Amino acid sequence: MSTPVAIDIDGTMTQPDGGIDPKLFDILHDWPEPVVIATGKAFPYPVALCEFIGIPTQVVAENGGVACTDDSVAILGDGKAARNAVYSFESAGYDIQRGDNDLHNRWRETEVSVATTVDVSVLSEFAEAHGQTVVDTGYSYHVKSPSISKAGGLAYVAEELGLETTDFVAIGDSENDSEMFDVCKYSFSVANCDASAEAAADEVTDSPFSAGTIEALDILCSD
Ligand SMILES: O=C(O)COP(=O)(O)O
Ligand SMILES: [Mg+2]
CATH class of the missing domain: 3.40.50.1000 (HAD superfamily/HAD-like)
Structure with missing residues (x-):
C-alpha cells in the first residue's frame, strides 16, 4: 500500500x-x-x-x-533570537567554524547552523540565554527556537x-x-x-x- x-x-x-x-x-x-x-x-x-x-x-x-x-x-520561525545567540557566542571569542564563505547560513532564514566541531555545551549556554535550543543532526548543530x-x-x-x-x-x-x-x-x-x-x-x-x-x-x- x-x-x-x-x-x-x-x-x-x-x-x-x-x-x-x-x-x-x-x-x-x-x-x-x-x-x-x-x-x-x-x-x-x-x-x-x-x-x-x-x-x-x-x-x-x-x-x-x-x-x-x-x-x-x-x-x-523568526531567526532573530538564534542570530542574537550566535552573535553573543562570537562576541565572546568563539567561532561557528563556517569560514568566510558560509554556504550553510547564506540562505538560512529562521535558525543558525554551526559546525559540529564547536563545543556544544558552550554553544548551548549561549542558545539557552536567548531562549533557543541546540539540535544535533549529526551534520550540524542548529541553534533554533524550541517551538x-x-x-x-x-x-x-x-x-x-x-x-x-x-x-x-x-x-x-x-x-x-x-x-x-x-x-x-x-x-x-x-x-x-x-x-x-x-x-x-x-x-x-x-x-x-x-x-x-x-x-x-x-x-x-x-x-
Ligand atoms: O542540515 C542538517 O544538519 C541535517 O539535515 P537533515 O535534516 O536533512 O538530516
Ligand atoms: Mg538527517
Whole structure:
C-alpha cells in the first residue's frame, strides 16, 4: 500500500559519503502519493532537490522554520533570537567554524547552523540565554527556537495538500526527525540513526543510510 511520505535528507537519502543515492531519484519520482522533503538544510536545497527529482515542491526546510508547496511559502520561525545567540557566542571569542564563505547560513532564514566541531555545551549556554535550543543532526548543530520543528512544518504542508500529518509515513535518522515521527501515522529510522530517532521511530530498518530508506519504501509498497 503506497502512502504519503515525509523524508529527511542527510543520513536518510544520502549514502555514507554524503551524496544522495541516485536510486532514490527514480523511486521518489514514481512514488504515487505525495512526497515531502523534510530537512534541516536551508530552504533552497530541498526546493532544488524536488526540482531535480521532478516532483512537486513540497518542502519542510530549516527544521520546520520554512515550509513550502508549489502554491505557498510559510516562514514559521523568526531567526532573530538564534542570530542574537550566535552573535553573543562570537562576541565572546568563539567561532561557528563556517569560514568566510558560509554556504550553510547564506540562505538560512529562521535558525543558525554551526559546525559540529564547536563545543556544544558552550554553544548551548549561549542558545539557552536567548531562549533557543541546540539540535544535533549529526551534520550540524542548529541553534533554533524550541517551538519550531519538522512536525510543525509538515502540518503546514499537509494542510496545503488537504491532508493530515497522520496520513504520512516519516523516514529519518536523527533528533531533528523525532517530533515529526510523533505526528505521523508510522515512522522508520534508518539503521545509522541516533538514540533519539531510534526511540521515537516505530521501526528501525536493517540497512543504514539510503539503503535503509529504500528498504522502508519497499516495505510500504508491499504492505
Ligand atoms: O542540515 C542538517 O544538519 C541535517 O539535515 P537533515 O535534516 O536533512 O538530516
Ligand atoms: Mg538527517
